[in-house]
Amino acid sequence: WNEALYKALPVLDSLESSGYEAVFVGGCVRDTIMGRQLKDVDIASSATPHQVMEIFPHTIATGLKHGTVTVMQDGEAYEITTYRTESSYEQFRRPAQVEFVTSLEADLERRDFTINAIAMRRDGTLVDPYGGLLDMERRILRCVGDSDARFQEDALRMVRAVRFAAEFRMDIAADTWHALRRHGKLLSHVAMERVGAESDKMLGGSNPLGALLWMAASGLLAHTKQKLSDKLTAAAEVKLSDNDAGERCVSVMAPSHCKLGAISSLEHLDDRWSALCMACSLTADETAELIASMCYSNGRRSQISAVVRVYRWIQTEAAASVIEDGQLRLQWTRVMLDEGRQASQACLHIMDRLPALFLPASGGTETRHADGGGKFAPLQRWLDELPISSLRELAVDGAEMLQALGRPGGPWLGRLLNELVFAVASHQVSNDRDRLLAYAAASMEVSGSVN
Ligand code: ATP
Ligand code: MG
Numbered sequence: 001w002n003e004a005l006y007k008a009l010p011v012l013d014s015l016e017s018s019g020y021e022a023v024f025v026g027g028c029v030r031d032t033i034m035g036r037q038l039k040d041v042d043i044a045s046s047a048t049p050h051q052v053m054e055i056f057p058h059t060i061a062t063g064l065k066h067g068t069v070t071v072m073q074d075g076e077a078y079e080i081t082t083y084r085t086e087s088s089y090e091q092f093r094r095p096a097q098v099e100f101v102t103s104l105e106a107d108l109e110r111r112d113f114t115i116n117a118i119a120m121r122r123d124g125t126l127v128d129p130y131g132g133l134l135d136m137e138r139r140i141l142r143c144v145g146d147s148d149a150r151f152q153e154d155a156l157r158m159v160r161a162v163r164f165a166a167e168f169r170m171d172i173a174a175d176t177w178h179a180l181r182r183h184g185k186l187l188s189h190v191a192m193e194r195v196g197a198e199s200d201k202m203l204g205g206s207n208p209l210g211a212l213l214w215m216a217a218s219g220l221l222a223h224t225k226q227k228l229s230d231k232l233t234a235a236a237e238v239k240l241s242d243n244d245a246g247e248r249c250v251s252v253m254a255p256s257h258c259k260l261g262a263i264s265s266l267e268h269l270d271d272r273w274s275a276l277c278m279a280c281s282l283t284a285d286e287t288a289e290l291i292a293s294m295c296y297s298n299g300r301r302s303q304i305s306a307v308v309r310v311y312r313w314i315q316t317e318a319a320a321s322v323i324e325d326g327q328l329r330l331q332w333t334r335v336m337l338d339e340g341r342q343a344s345q346a347c348l349h350i351m352d353r354l355p356a357l358f359l360p361a362s363g364g365t366e367t368r369h370a371d372g373g374g375k376f377a378p379l380q381r382w383l384d385e386l387p388i389s390s391l392r393e394l395a396v397d398g399a400e401m402l403q404a405l406g407r408p409g410g411p412w413l414g415r416l417l418n419e420l421v422f423a424v425a426s427h428q429v430s431n432d433r434d435r436l437l438a439y440a441a442a443s444m445e446v447s448g449s450v451n
Contacts, residue, residue, distance in 0.1 A: 002032040002125065006283045008041045011056075011071060011078050012122045018055050019046035023104060023119040023127065023322045030115050033136060034168065043080045044119065052080050052355040062420055092189040102275040105129055110151065111346050112166060114142045129398050138360055140249055147179035155186035158220055159198045163254075166202065166210035174240065174248035177218075185217040188256050195224055196294030203276065204269040209261035212276075213252045225290055231280040235260075246276040266353060268346075270300060274307040275350045279357050285307035309351070310335060311358075314347065314376065316429075331380055333426045334339075341389040348380050391417055395433045402436045405444060415439035416440055 005024060015022035022045040022185040028038050039174065045052065049069045053059045058072040061126045067082035084098045085106050101107065104119055104127055113115040114132040122398035130144050141164055143150045143157070151158050158180050164173050172180070187195065212228075217236035221229040237253045254261065282446040288305035313335050321328045336344045351358045388394065396404075399411055420440060424431045429439045 001325060002028075003039060004028070004038045004041055005032060005120075007074065007076065008043070008078060009122065011043060011073055013082070014055055015043075015045050015047055015052070016122065018043050018047070018051075020051065021083075021104065022047070023121050025108075025119045026111070026116050029118045029120045029126070029353070030136070032120070032131070033118070033133070041076070041078055043078055044083055044104065044107055045080055046081060046083050046104075047080075048082050048100055052082075054436050056322050067100060084110070086110045090146075091151060092186045092282060094365065095193070106121055109144060112154075114144055115142050115164070115168075124231075126199055135173075138243060138247070139168070140173050140243070140247065141165045141168070141176065142168045142173040143176045143179070145261065146174045147173075148182065151179050152186065154190075155183065155192050156190045156198065157213075158183065158187065158218070159202075159224075162201045162218060162220060163198055163205070164213040166207045166214055167205045169210065169252045171243065171249035172214075174250060177250040180220070182241070184223050187220060187223045192293060193295045196296060199294055200269060200296075203263075203272050206264065208264050208272060208276075209254060211256070212260065213254055225288050225293075227282055227290060227316045228276070228280050239332075251364065259354075262354045262357055266350065270304055271307075271346055271350055273304050274311075274346060275354060275357070277304070278311045278350065282308065303340075303343060303346075306339040307347045310339050310344050310347040311351070314379065316352070318376065318379060323375065329378075329382055330426055331424065332379055334343045335384070335423055336386060337381060337389060337422060341383070341386065344383055348376065348383065351376060352380070356383050385427075386425055387427065388421060391421055393431070394421055394424065394436070396420075396436045400433070401440060405441060416444070419443065 012022045012121040022341040025044040026042045028041045046144050051066050052069045056071045061069040062070045064066045069080050071078045084100050108117040114130040114135045117130050118132040120125040133429045213236040217238045235258050239251050246441045263272050266272050284305045288310040423429045
């Protein structure tokens with residue numbers, strides 16, 4: 001018994017004492033059996049959404065049309081979904097209509113994979129009509145029922161297949177795999193938000209490289225992320241073989257020279273996205289396009305692509321120059337100001353953590369940098385020493401500047417303030433009000449322009 005399931009037992013009890021059936025189902029049962037941490041506890045019940053809402057005092061009508069109500073109890077949220085079948089699917093997407101049913105078996109039949117179609121009753125007994133337990137033991141991912149039909153009903157299931165196979169380090173059953181290869185192009189009918197959410201889970205999971213290799217080998221990557229596909233497809237090797245039980249199944253491997261697996265050592269999801277785009281030689285614009293295509297927020301898009309832009313600068317300019325050079329330091333200061341302190345920090349962090357991926361292959365003379373931190377350490381030091389990195393931190397503001405210089409405002413003011421930020425950041429003047437005003441007056445004199 002898992003602690004989270006134990007805590008949820010009163011929810012099952014309430015439903016049962018009102019005369020309905022209720023079971024744990026889906027990911028929480030699967031993860032409990034595999035001894036993994038639970039993300040959320042999903043419950044299936046013969047009670048209809050309205051009946052569920054009558055029983056519990058605190059509910060949220062999350063998806064009434066699909067039979068889902070969220071119950072709040074003891075500070076936890078539980079999704080309770082009415083037993084249902086999915087009748088008509090619309091254009092390879094989620095069902096347009098669902099039909100509530102009274103049989104648990106019928107509900108399990110509409111679920112995607114055998115390992116996700118196991119229910120657990122209140123007393124711990126399992127309801128497993130599709131052999132999910134055995135597949136879990138043999139580490140095989142398999143569709144419930146006919147794979148072709150299941151992927152045609154909802155094409156997102158193909159991406160989920162890949163995600164689960166990677167995360168649980170499973171093989172994919174041969175017929176599920178062949179269906180996956182056949183129907184990849186149906187993904188174009190799926191809302192990109194859903195693909196994006198699955199992609200985050202893949203990259204944020206414990207085996208991002210495995211997920212990428214599966215995505216590449218199956219052809220799914222070509223349908224969603226063409227630019228990455230170009231780089232990764234060559235790296236994926238699939239093997240069709242018989243397992244111990246004599247079942248045909250497929251596994252995926254990376255060649256030994258592929259170092260991408262190291263991205264799993266990065267803690268933050270967006271650092272992983274940045275590292276992936278860096279390693280696959282995407283430009284900042286290509287990165288922004290990729291991130292936008294998955295409907296992630298503008299904030300994430302600009303941050304991830306800024307990291308890539310910093311990286312590409314370091315790769316060309318910094319790698320080519322004598323790193324302690326004063327001129328390079330000035331250029332680096334500009335990059336840090338343009339792309340932001342956070343992006344610069346993230347980029348150096350990634351390069352430092354994944355030396356094998358990002359440092360130039362070290363020839364004889366450079367071996368002292370092989371520990372990773374060495375070569376670009378001055379960039380990190382300069383970043384740490386950056387006195388300020390934004391207009392907000394400047395010791396004077398626009399109004400004070402106008403008054404001190406006695407000129408009418410204009411575009412020159414913004415340019416001047418930005419130059420002051422750069423001057424402070426590059427240690428040419430200290431961030432002190434009077435010094436800045438004097439510095440500004442002198443530089444206006446030199447340039448003499450009021451345009
Ligand atoms: P995780 O929470 O780790 O992502 P999960 O299996 O719990 O995995 P959810 O998206 O939370 O995934 O879905 C809960 C359950 O609902 C699944 O285990 C599966 O039984 C069913 N399910 C989810 N999405 C689909 C789908 N597209 N087609 C069929 N069944 C699905
Ligand atoms: Mg879940």
